[in-house]
Amino acid sequence: MTHPYIPNAEPGVRAEMLAAVGAESVEEFYADIPADLRLARPLNLPEPFVSEPDLVRHMEGLLAKNQRALSFLGHGAYAHYVPAVCDEVNTRSEFLTAYAGEPYEDHGRFQALFEYVSMMGELLEMDVVNVPTYDGFQAAGTAIRMACRYTGRNRVLVHSAISADLMSKLRDFLSHDIDIVTGAAGTEVEVDDSFAAIFVETPDVFGRVETRGRELADLAHAHGALLVVSTDPISLGVLAPPAAYGADIVCGDIQSLGMHPSYGGGHAGYIATHDHQPLVAEFPSRLFGIAPTKVPGEYGFGDVYYDRTSFAHREEGKEWVGTASALWGITAGVYLALMGPQGMKELGETVLARTRYAMDALGAHVTVLHGGDVHFREFAIEVPSARELLDGLRERDIFGGVALDDRTVLVCVTECHSIDDIDRLAAAVKEVLA
Amino acid sequence: MFTVGLVVNPVAGLGGAVGLKGSDGADVQREARARGAAPRSGERAAVAVRTLLSRRPDARIVTVPGAMGEHSVSAPHDLVRHQPRAATTSSDTRAAVAALAGVDLLLFAGGDGTARDVLDAVSGLATAPPVLGIPAGVKVYSGCFALSPATAGFVAAAFDGTTTPAEVVDLDEDLYRRGAVSPRLYGSLAVPAVRAALSGRKTGSSATSEGTVEGIAREAVAKMRPGTRYVLGPGATTMAVGRELGLSTTLLGVDVVERGGAGFGGVGGIVAGADVSEAELFALVSGGPAALVLSVIGGQGFVLGRGNQQVSPRVVDAVRDGGGELIVLATQQKLAALGGRPLLADTGDEETDTKLSGHVRVITGYRESTIYRICPASKEFSS
């Protein structure tokens, strides 16, 4: 049988093509592969499901083993509402199956990505935003590398409490040539002229909003260092963009802006700066810009400052460019266009209010950590046993949060959680702890 | 008004088709004609001019009478007074270039020999116009030539005043006829900077693979040890090494430098000898550890023996006796242009060349290098 995905597997056409090229068999195309490197047996793989209904049955059998529950999980991936139009646009064949055409036949991709970076620019109040990199982790690593190349220094202060996973990525990506210093909680921030950057994440791993941004920016700048801020752009309808308090490079993950969690598949990273040529020169990723065409009134697009890597003097620690997360950039653009300024503001207000409501509701039964701080979306609670609480909630069909350690649980609340959902969590927590 | 000058060397390329490997000198030209060669440079110049005018009809062509220009221009054009003799010589080319000095861009059709004449002529002018070569000669190794006559027309039409330096190299034709290719660097000309076409990029592409002259220079300096004397051969890349050390070294001569100690804000260095003779060089490298830093001259892959004859067999021996190495500098693009052929050494002493043969490290960028085959020129051309 000719496989439905492989038109030229049909024996007649195969023979015709072999004859056209003057080959006895396909073996001739493999003449360069020595006999001792040839696999002498068929691949030992499971029997295939060639018919589509058989395949669907197999896949549905596997996928049915996954379970859902009322979820308060966050800690790096967030179940914000995904408007239907986001999915409609990003499942279009024209976008889904395209790759890397020229700005002519793929004009739509260029314009959609230009619009994405432009809307991010408005949200961030910055003029330069990259075409998405892999994820927020990569964006943070690259932003710090950019600061090091820009300043010619190789030390960074990680000021905020960040997740263990992000720290793992930063160590892997940076530590062979960059010294990572972590600020001890509650102590004074200390930097000197050997630092390239202060790295801040807001909201931090506990959902706390950084309130000393201006002070940290001034401190960094006083020592010739940059302030690098990682932030989830979903918060910026209500929270000040880091540029407003002096950040030089802003980065983060855009999963919240219209991407499903997809068990970790919804991530894409952004990096933004002001339009300052020496810093723009340090972007390893692509930047798209408007260019004129032959015809008045037509917007063309192309790569801004494409050869910058060869102009940048500091070639140490250059980075690669590759396939990353473009479609999520297009999707985030759709999301921001749907939300508009008012939608982003209202979303921020709802998340702030429900986070506080949840803190108060749970605070009646457990200790809420950092209760006096401003929280966006997440907060931590302290319990006698994180494991027992989460297992107990699970029995009540609730994913109650993420255990940060044996006694600390991180709880996440978005606009998708109704007040009833939060009340149900609080009641269940009370029940489990009773 | 965009004014383009045109000079044609009507005998360029004459010798090529009949196996004479060049067209320099009246005797060779006579011989070529006797063998049945017909001039082709005029026709190639005409292609370039037609292409230029079709893209930029407002351009004004200024040229000299007869086969040195006018015959290649069918469109309206201006002539400047200049009367060539029947058999054109180098001096005719130079005189024609001088007569056209005021143009916005000077096109010339010919080969490397013509390029040298143009270089000579513009060097003598108060304000030298940018130039662009239309390839029409037997030897076209210089960087100042467009890929083809049509390309020359397109590049000229797109010229916006931005220029970039391009090397002029030429071969000694007598040697070339005897089987040896001996390019030599003569200097550089300002040519239109052609912006690389922005197409052909895909997302899956790292933009980090091409080394720059600056990157190569930084890597070369990073590899230098204080106390070792480094012999910098001629060329723009080795000159960039001098610049990286904060030194002013010569484009065409052989210089000897030493790097300073490591320090914040650049390493610094000294020039131990500028534009040295063979004897001076031998004295400088005999006293202690030394190394050779050479670039690839011309399109044939010569590293030694062309334009850097000061680096004589005894100099090479002295460097090697002191444990010194040969460091070659070239962009990946330049090596790519060799099409898999080896780098060449031709110090004039077969034994020295043979000792050098094998694989040599070529610095292609910052923290980027390759290992490339080098062999005696005599061996490569003997077959």
Place this chain on the structure above:
Amino acid sequence: MSASGESFAQLPVAPKPPVRRFHQARWDEPIIFELSQPGRRGVAVPEPGAPAVELPESVRRERAPKLPEMSQPHVLRHYLRLSQENLGFDLNIDVGQGTCTMKYSPKVNDGFAKAIADLHPRQPEDSVQGVLEIYARMESMLAEISGMSRVSLQPGSGSAAIYANIAMIRAYHAANGEGHRDQVITTIFSHPSNAACAKTAGYEVITLMPNADGQPDIEALRAAVGPRTAALMITNPEDTGIFNPRIKEFVDLVHSVGGLACYDQANANGILGITRARDAGFDLCHFNLHKTFSTPHMCGGPAAGASGVSEALAPFLPGPVVEAHDGRFILKYPEKSVGKIRPFLGVTQNIVRAYAWIMALGGDGLRTVAETAALNNNYLMHKILQIPGASAPWGRRRIEQARYSWQQLSEETGVHSEEIGVRAADFGVHYWTSHHPYLVPEPFTLEPTESYSKEDLDEYAAILAHVAEEARRDPEFVKGAPYNQTVHKIDMTSLDDPDQWAPTWRAYVRKHLSGKG
């Protein structure tokens, strides 16, 4: 031909012309900010239902962001128009994006991807057994295909997988007290991310140039290896489509000095079931699931990469990995893991798609994929080489793709390969030249995967032949292309000028629209 009133209603309809009369959609769509009207909105947000939180001034946003204000149908219409102005695989004979392995991504698999959209990566392991089982099965299938012991599916792309491999190489040498190994060797026809990732990780890179036969020079490798060699990173077949027959010697040579051998299998589509990385002695390898294993390219990601390693490297894999334990699947950190390459376990929706693709083909099917890709490539090469002015250096059989040259055509007409590509798009196809530097002059790279029919390949070759013919007849016309696209020829010069460039709309407004009525 048709003066008004002249009848054209004649049957039969005339035959189609030899090349398709394509025109890309041209909606002449404004930039989205120009569609904004104050007060409109695209979605509504739930009311807080709880007391508002008063933010301190230091963190409060002062000015509302200047995002567009649009109603929902208009956002949708704008983006659907943009989507139409884009040429996906599903719409064209996509053989021209060589090295990218543009193949059919079955629609049924998109449904499986959607089925895991709402799964949160921090869910308890027992609630995601279906997904973990797919990861485990996928890992064992890729282990069989590569011959490797373990496979990580965490990297988000091919380049990220290369980086993960470099990270493991670095950790392996460090664990063995060999941290002094600071050189990585690669070849010029390997993907440039091999060199770039190695440099990012702090390595000095030695790139081997090809010899006169287009093969990496083994003598150069012999001269390059030594006590500082950390690894050889090599693609095979290289981007020329030529398989390096001495690959085992390359690997052995690197092993002989204590280095590791790492196989970039981005070009694996023609060798599935034919030859395996581990059998040639490689210690590590990687696959691009969005190339060989069919997940859609998504305008440039999210993609997915897979890093395969031998037993000796397994303790260094990125974490976590999935393991079977008492009939359940659990997450575990390898003993000496290099840590996180990206958040969580991987780009799960693409792992699911790739798994389903292999399950629709099986071992025999994969071999048919490889053989058909090789047949399609050699057939297309046969057609392309009949076009005057086109050539393929080194004149040998290729595996799954080939790098061609328009050198002769370009010398004769002054038309460059890039320009031929832009004109070819006027007939509804893509075309890509090559990575830089161009070792093959005026290059173009075609990779006709198993997804194309003979008729497709004939049509693609006919388009290139037609454009080459145009270049001879009227080079300027070709240079003036495109004509049938969404927009006309773009002047890119402003994009390199800091005073003019506009990487966002706000930069464009500031530099070009402010104070201009």
